Amino acid sequence: MNRNIFRKYDIRGVFPDDLDDSTVMTIGRAMADLAGPGGLLAVGRDCRLSGEYLFGLLARGAASGRVRIADMGVQTTPMTYFGAHHLLSEATVMITGSHNPPEYNGFKIMKGLHTLSGDEIAALADTPEPPSSDLPEIKTVNILESYLDRLRSEFCLERSLKVVVDAGNGTGGIPACRILTELGCRVVPLFCEPDGRFPGHHPDPTVEENLVDLKKAVLAEGADIGLAFDGDADRLGVVDERGRTVFGDRILTVLARALLESSPGATVISEVKASRVFYDQVAAAGGRPIMSATGHSLIKQRMLDENALLAGEMSGHIFYRDRYYGYDDALYASLRLLEIIAESGGSMSDLLSDIPELESTPELREDCPDALKFRIVEAVRNRISAEYPTNCIDGVRIDFPDGWGLLRASNTQPVLVMRFEAGSREALDSYERTVRKAIEEARRELDVQTDDRGHRAKDS
Template identity: 45%
Template sequence: MTIAASIFKAYDIRGVVGDTLTAEAAFQIGRAIGSEARERNVSTICVGRDGRLSGPELTGALSDGIRATGVDVIDVGRVATPMLYFAAYQLETFSGVMVTGSHNPPDYNGFKMMLGGDTLAGDWIQKLYQRIVNNDFASGHGGYRTHDIVDEYLARIWGDIKLARQMKIVVDCGNGVPGDFAPELFRGLGCEVHKLFCEVDGTFPNHHPDPAKPENLQDVIQALRDTDTEIGLAFDGDGDRLGVVTKDGNIIWPDRQLILFAQDVLSRQPGCKIIYDVKCTRLLAPAVRTAGGEPLINRTGHSFMKAALKEHPDAGLAGEMSGHVFFKERWYGFDDGLYAGARLLEILSKVADPSVLLNALPNALSTPELNLKTAEGENHALIARLQHSAQFEGAENIISIDGLRVEYVDGFGLMRASNTTPVIVLRFEADNAAALARIQDDFRRVLAKETSEALPF
């Protein structure tokens, strides 16, 4: 069959249901994953799905494709993405496929994949595409069974996390699949939970399940204002990312959360590495050093973060500006928004006013992520040219592991090619407005030499 090459992304497979992603395509992708599993001596794969309307059909077709290669399937049903990862560890398959569109619009769906403990990304995802093009499949008759992982997952967290006191919290699941589990999880930890949009609905009728966008956190902010709750937690569509809001309505972005998590981890695992992505605040590294840890900057992308955690066995924690947080200390090293929320409450329960602690975290003047749209593929070409030729005025340090992160004495600017959409992602941070403006002017000057597109800053 012909299959759209465009759905094979850097970190996952993702397309529009009924257009680039059909049940027939899911079957072929299952055959490719199963064949790759056979090559890696993987005999069983866990499969789960989020709350999207297309989930059951695509999961069925994917599972049939995997089984057609002689690989067994354990179907864990409708779960959050981290629960699928947990099942892979708990059931000792170390392999899983999550059918999820994450925070994309309702008409999208896709697959996140792990085989033998390795997250499939980059060239490995392209290899799956080539298998389909070349009809390069193993054959066999794999078995099928179901397994309910929910109780084991909840019990594992309840056994690990202990709150110092009862807390009153807002939980906003944006009608994503975490709504099936988050209220029970946090009530089991001793919280009084004020629920927002915890009914799973793949049309997302209230707001989009993406806590990285401030507009999606306005309902949490309002609920904190209207009730006697003390902190707000928000989750993305498949539960692997966390958003945090204080009582006074301040959004604590993930790079600042990471400072708090790092301080906590380092109190028990002194000297360990803390890994963070190029989009994070430059205040994070000195905070990690002050807490006795070793900061390590890394490429953006959950698969790159997991690879870095494997490469550095002495790392206790990793995190991204996007909200993916990976605890290796006391946990498994995969990104889990629900567990991160529980770990946060464990820390906050030790103080009388969580908002005071969160608002006191190091902070700087910064922009959100800004996107410069380009033609398909041009974003990578543009960044490659700039990495070779760009000259920045007054730069103290230039980091080029993922685009260009240019650090100045009083701030930084970043531009990198997105691996999921044809855009250049930009972000700026500085000590004050004058420094921010100067850094942005430096980037405007550099970009103007290579592109005539209107800049988003």
Template identity: 40%
Template structure:
């Protein structure tokens, strides 16, 4: 598949993305910007220095005035874009992806990039019709200003015990420092900077990656465990009992806090979230807005709707006072503030939220063109249920919902199902299975049976 994705540019280094291609991408971005000012940052990945130097060269030779933030978490990059209005931006990172990946997050104007923007960069990169100019490169330090701005938005912690797992990524220093400044008792895990991510893959949404954090929270008798991804824009939480908190329940916890202060506000959530999210938003007097999964889609909807808050099941949390953007450090400090103010444990807050029967993503390899044909066929077969089609096919029933969508990063069809009870889940799954080609339906059914077997093993253990 192409490295030019729906929301960014991302691929394996150096097989899919190398310094030569990074230079051409820099030239393409500079050409599209007509040599305007550009904020530049990079994460801790081992390939980032090489790719960053190459993309910088391309930008400068296209006439761009490049301001280099150095090695920073992505939220510092977004802060710089808010702070220095009129600047575009390039962040060298592959976010939560495994160590062999790298890429570029782009900001080309005040609104998030579109799929059309990314395709235009691809076309310019391939055709090579670049403008020439004499730009320049200068350093810019904004990390301390970002930190102080973030801390000013939250209240002190009054001694809560936190365990911070930075995944050996870009939040390795700033996150523990921020919590210590706010009065928390901090224990660190995987807070040594290492772009090979030796502790675990840098994705806090994956349960296996949080096993050490879960154990450490129990061992330290901590109030909360906090895990950041590789570039510090996603975050996951572990409760005081050492259990990972599902991100849709984290969204509900944030919504309870924010809607209590802004009754009637809009909340954006991604299409893969549990029904407990829109139900909770409505119960709290808010207006839930479903959106396609992906950073740029959620942020654009936040801005278009003037929404208060947005949540994505991957661990991105968005705020109106951050220009509609996300920030894992701010989100983690806000969660700690909620725990301080509530006088309840995180496990208690989670227990108050209903639990429905929801499958994880079921990922079935299907070539791109075939996947699109199957999706169209399934949409037709399920037409009587009035499916939503903002991202694949999603059908809602009184007792749950089912979702089938094409992966934007791999040649896969992904499925996700939810029922309020196990029997409700079975009903929802059966409706979708009846609409699928026989072989694909058997694969989906096999994955679900495997999940049931694993769940029973876990219960016995």
């Protein structure tokens, strides 16, 4: 078993190299232990080609734990979270590779309504391998209508909006097009047919090249907004009516200001990649902004700890505990955004017009082996903290004289993640050069250290 697949927020690896039969059956037995004898284990999956096979292995592994199994079928991750609330399952699993390439898959796990993270996930690797078992009796449960009923009960848009929906051939297109049409929107679908090969484009709305078709369609159709979902529809990307990308922290700022009108003083959480403008805007609107470490399971727990009503990440995960359950649901967040636009009588760009916009980069990613990435971040932190103030709640966020820079190790991919913000383009470029230089120096230093032990870090 490759223990590196047991990550901070979920289990994720390449099928079948990492997710082999024995490993997945062991994970299934661990899920049965979470549910307990006679408990209900509810399972959903995205449209990746390996999903059905992995579900079978998971169910066979769980069989020895004498649990009841509910197969929710192909759906979004938020629908699976909804299923945990709707079915009151003792344990719930979403089989998904999220925004990773097609050869990846993985498992997001809940015990009751608590999302597992960190040591809780790591401990699952110690589960004994279950005995070989036939596929147990499985009950098929379709929760789509119940999920849509929940959305129908809450939203009634004050005017019709034209919306382009790019689901990236993930699972978000079907529920999104249905509810938006029912709410009176004029919907233009792009890549809304689920296809685990993702033929349209890779389903990651944080990457600009994946938004090219959406931007063109918004302009060609004269649409009010473009919405993009990742493969399992727990992350949202937005393009305004002018065809411009709206970064996640600016989406969250719009949502937070609207929330604070109805809930003065509310706590709103974002993470280390978010602009300082977001934190300033929430405070100016009378809210209580909090900076958290990145990660859907970490933020959900922080929301409970701080009694926060709203949270969000640069990556497009948006969490509502106001009128909703507190998990990340791209479709629900989309409807809250459309509600704000419809009530305002203006456009998305109007809502953004008075939010200051500093010079900034999107998320920048640099390939780095899992075995090396955290060590590089630590080395850069040690090098830079002697010269600049730093915040180390997740990676290292560096306070420069006229802005900030962030370096952190991704918990889901073998990459380093960076972002920069500054008052001028010159300062922005300077801060990025400073951090990239420190990364290169750290790589060289770690190469020398690993050479001394007979292993080169870059080959690990």
